Amino acid sequence: MSIPFYKTFELKLVTPHMKDGVGPLHGHNLVEDTQYLLNDHSKGALTGKSFGDFYNGKMDGDYGPYTASAVRQAKWFLGYPKSQCNSSAGPIFQDYMRGNEKLPLLYRQRRYSRLHPTPVRVKALNKASTQLGVKESPPNSNHVLYSEWYGIIGPWCAMFVTWCQVLSGGKRFSKGMRYAYVPFIVNDAYAGRNGFNLTQEPIKGDLVCFDWDKDGIADHVGIFDHWLNRGLGTFQTVEGNTSLTNQSNGGEVMQRERNRSDVQVFVRVLEP
Secondary structure (H helix, E strand, O other), rough: OOOOOHHHOOOOOOOOOEEEOOHHHOOOOHHHHHHHHHHHOOOOOOOOOOOOOOOOOOOOOOOOOHHHHHHHHHHHOOOOOOHOOOOOOOOHHHHHHOOOOOHHHHHHHHHHHHOOOOHHHHHHHHHHHHHOOOOOOOOOOOOOHHHHHHHOOOOOHHHHHHHHHOOOOOOOOEOOOOOOOHHHHHHHHOOOHHHHEEEOOOOOOOOOEEOOOOOOOOOOEEEEEEEOOOOOOOOEEEEEEHHHHHHHHOOEEEEEEEEEHEEEEEHHHHHH
């Protein structure tokens, strides 16, 4: 019983290129077969066209830089660990692409997360939730991680949102520049600047700007989590610099129950 050639050979980008019909590949079409698989085709009944289209070049049997690049991309979206997303197409990779071997569980999990990346706004909400219970010290000083990180010692609800966004990969916020003042968030949303937009139907991770005294100037900002009772207008947020006795300068990161009646605007921040 003969073993398929791809089971024993590993394709690599070399100079000169590896090519079907020459050198150790003499009499074999492994490169062209690999290009075929990378071009959203599969010769394995198990996979169909499930992995994606990575190679748009000619099926020329030349293992050049475009084929090598396609292999790297395929490995990324198959769920290989980052350290293994190289341009080497060996027997295991071939079996995955042909459908002869099922992707391991960890690969499937990484593949899903790479195909369905978590939005920055949700990452920022998740980051905010890890800070629940953090308080400024000493009390009533505005000295807290987020204001000290931003570089301004003052009311820090907006600086908390900025910290969460920046540490979650957001590009619309910037340490020391955008944002420390809630009305600037509102103004940019009305003007459509910096990827900020108004929305009447908030989703997880959107910003909520509050105007307690209804004077048209936003007093506080939090991060929308979910509706508690949409009909009654109640929802849950994560906010910095709040408390049960001081809504917008209370000195603590908290989960709060809020009502639409206190909202000036909901703000959707577009992904960078």
